[in-house]
Amino acid sequence: MFASIIQFDIDLFLIINQDMANVVFDWLMPYLRNPYTWAPLYLFILIFSIRTYKKRGVIMMLFLVLSFGIADFLSASVIKPIVKRIRPCNELTLQGEMVSRVRCGSGYSFPSSHASNHFAMALFLIMVYRKRWSAILWFALLWAFAISFAQVYVGVHYPLDVTAGALFGSIIGYSMATLFLYIQPETTRQIAQP
Template identity: 55%
Template structure:
């Protein structure tokens, strides 16, 4: 069962990594997965929360940071070392199939920390702002999906790594929003 799942995952990985290969994605996807690429968005969220919500905005930012920290801790420090799955770009059986679009890194693959963190933050923000701004739902999900897709496209994660990261991040986003509702000051 596990071997069949891993084979399916490797085949799907190659369909995305090699099968969708094109010059535009080769340019865009390394940017999309770069943490600095989204810095203007992060800065906007911080400024918006503080200017719009004053004291409560600081709680919002604190919970966004806690959401990120929790996602990163669980994915990178707990699960990845326990599972110890090689990244596809480090997998000896795929060495001739990998297109090196970004440095591979030496860390493990399962689950994707990028997917975990971006889904966690997206879900938290969706829960936070959906009542006032409905477009946050498709935009937040599209953002997290794009980052997750980029991880597979550039060759550093298998699709199942990003899928499980998305599920884990979604759970964390809902959990931290639940905590936020309990601790936020009255408006």
């Protein structure tokens, strides 16, 4: 059964990496996975939260950064070295079958740290801001999904890598938001007010 899951993962990877190839995705996906692309968004979230909520906003941003840091550390430094899954772009059996659209890197593949980090931040922001801005749910999930999908399209992760990363990051983001809202309950009321 495990072998069939892995084969399905490889087949789905090739569908995304090859069959979905087009000039728009070839141009767009490397940008979506690049952290510098999202730097203005990160800066906006930081400035908006601190200007709007003052001290609570600073604490909120510390928890957001902590969510990112925990997801990144555990996915990259704990889980990846244990699982040791080779990235598709470094997998010898896939050479000639796949298209590598960015520099591959030498690290392991499972789980995707990009997916872990961004879903951790997305779930944290959803939990904190959802009462005031319900649209944050779809925006944050689309943002994290787009980055994760781009990882597969460019050839550095399998779909299972980003799925596991998304679930793992979501648990961390949800947990950190729950902790933040527990120790800062007045923030919930303040953010919920229009």
